[in-house]
Amino acid sequence: MKPGEMFAHIGSIVASLMFVWAMFKQFFPYQLSNQIEKHSQRLVTLVYPYIQITFHEFTGERLMRSEAYSAIENYLSSKASTQAKRLKADIGKNNQSLVLSMDDHEEVADEFNGVKLWWAYGKHISKSQSTISFHHPMSDEKRYYKLTFHKSNRDLILGRYLSHVLKEGKAIKVKNRQRKLYTNSGAYWSHVVFEHPATFQTLAMDPKEKEMIIDDLITFSKAGEFYARIGRAWKRGYLLYGPPGTGKSTMIAAMANFLGYDLYDLELTAVKDNTELRKLLIETSSKSIIVIEDIDCSLDLTGQRRKKKEEVEEKDQRQKQQGMQEREVKSSQKLDPALVRKGRMDKHIELSYCGYEAFKLLARNYLNIESHNLFGRICELLKETKITPAEVAEHLMPKNAFRDADLYLKSLIQALELAKEDARKSQHDPHWTENDSEDKATEKSTNYTST
Numbered sequence: 001m002k003p004g005e006m007f008a009h010i011g012s013i014v015a016s017l018m019f020v021w022a023m024f025k026q027f028f029p030y031q032l033s034n035q036i037e038k039h040s041q042r043l044v045t046l047v048y049p050y051i052q053i054t055f056h057e058f059t060g061e062r063l064m065r066s067e068a069y070s071a072i073e074n075y076l077s078s079k080a081s082t083q084a085k086r087l088k089a090d091i092g093k094n095n096q097s098l099v100l101s102m103d104d105h106e107e108v109a110d111e112f113n114g115v116k117l118w119w120a121y122g123k124h125i126s127k128s129q130s131t132i133s134f135h136h137p138m139s140d141e142k143r144y145y146k147l148t149f150h151k152s153n154r155d156l157i158l159g160r161y162l163s164h165v166l167k168e169g170k171a172i173k174v175k176n177r178q179r180k181l182y183t184n185s186g187a188y189w190s191h192v193v194f195e196h197p198a199t200f201q202t203l204a205m206d207p208k209e210k211e212m213i214i215d216d217l218i219t220f221s222k223a224g225e226f227y228a229r230i231g232r233a234w235k236r237g238y239l240l241y242g243p244p245g246t247g248k249s250t251m252i253a254a255m256a257n258f259l260g261y262d263l264y265d266l267e268l269t270a271v272k273d274n275t276e277l278r279k280l281l282i283e284t285s286s287k288s289i290i291v292i293e294d295i296d297c298s299l300d301l302t303g304q305r306r307k308k309k310e311e312v313e314e315k316d317q318r319q320k321q322q323g324m325q326e327r328e329v330k331s332s333q334k335l336d337p338a339l340v341r342k343g344r345m346d347k348h349i350e351l352s353y354c355g356y357e358a359f360k361l362l363a364r365n366y367l368n369i370e371s372h373n374l375f376g377r378i379c380e381l382l383k384e385t386k387i388t389p390a391e392v393a394e395h396l397m398p399k400n401a402f403r404d405a406d407l408y409l410k411s412l413i414q415a416l417e418l419a420k421e422d423a424r425k426s427q428h429d430p431h432w433t434e435n436d437s438e439d440k441a442t443e444k445s446t447n448y449t450s451t
């Protein structure tokens, strides 16, 4: 046996002994176990070729939970569920799945660049506290993770490996956290839990366009280092536009769910001036999407815009007197160039009327069917008629316990034929405007993704 191998062998025996000791010391009286541990530690350092680092749950004041500890906890959670034999289980944040973690004094191995290392989970219970807290035995434990590795790998582990663990652990934490939906009243944010079920799978739109948006989001979310290198803030602006009911809000929720980001729904009309706006923006957290809805309808921030607002109000008043609709006032306003100029809005995404591909996805989601003999007729009608995905969804929505796809598809066909007839009438008679005002009121919402 080579000397190096022998050392490693002794080392692993010592590591095992220490592990056994850690298991048994809970049963020794506190004073005695402290003494034994002190002397054995000295002995061990003489022959032990391994380095150990302890990460305590609470550092310093004991009130602040260590960031490193919780990152390690997250990092090890997946390893624990596959390797550890004794696990602790808890209900996850979404109240649906079990979250598994290592039980006390359990050990898991990890490997990094071919180097093996071990993580152990343990806890200290101080004597005085353990008697006082008889009824609450958990409250006075000091929990920790201990990392053990061979001293020849010191630089690799202390450098690249630990920063890899912290980075991964934080990423897992971001993914698993309970996300929030913030709204502002004036210059203050308040929040509720964000639990929108929208996903890109359930969003009906052109599949190619959808794929491009997903790619764009993935590229952006991984580009932190690139943005830092070129000296740009790591954020991306999307302008979503299209008629009401085409899925703009649904897409924003799908984006937030896809990236695991928080959502800030910024109500511009409630913001007094640019100072308030700046304050609100500064208070947003990283990994978030800031949404400005109907950006073309809510601009009155700068002096110039205030003037415009007065003009609009005046005009509004005049138009109300003339019995005109508020919607038309909104659509007569222009987007502020500062908000949509190049560099602010990196991508313009149009959400439009329901096409055949989008319909098929809705039929799959709502009726659980891939094909049907009425699909052909619907395909033709969709080419000739403008109908929003929201309207299509409305017709496919189950109305009783016994779903009959036939019935829903026929009701959709009826609606499409009616819309087609309306469109034909309005073409021949320009004054026929019962439904078409809806089409003109193109609404816009801005979606600002930041990390």
Ligand SMILES: Nc1ncnc2c1ncn2[C@@H]1O[C@H](COP(=O)(O)OP(=O)(O)OP(=O)(O)O)[C@@H](O)[C@H]1O
Pocket: 202, 203, 204, 205, 242, 243, 244, 245, 246, 247, 248, 249, 250, 251, 351, 388, 389, 390, 391, 393, 443
């Ligand atoms: N593209 C779509 N895919 C799937 N469902 C959709 C789509 N568009 C609309 N819907 C359905 O219609 C409802 C309304 O859509 P959504 O609120 O996203 O529209 P919007 O474009 O934001 O409208 P508005 O301009 O009025 O805010 C959604 O709850 C969703 O169920």
Ligand SMILES: [Mg+2]
Pocket: 248, 249, 250, 445
């Ligand atoms: Mg919307």
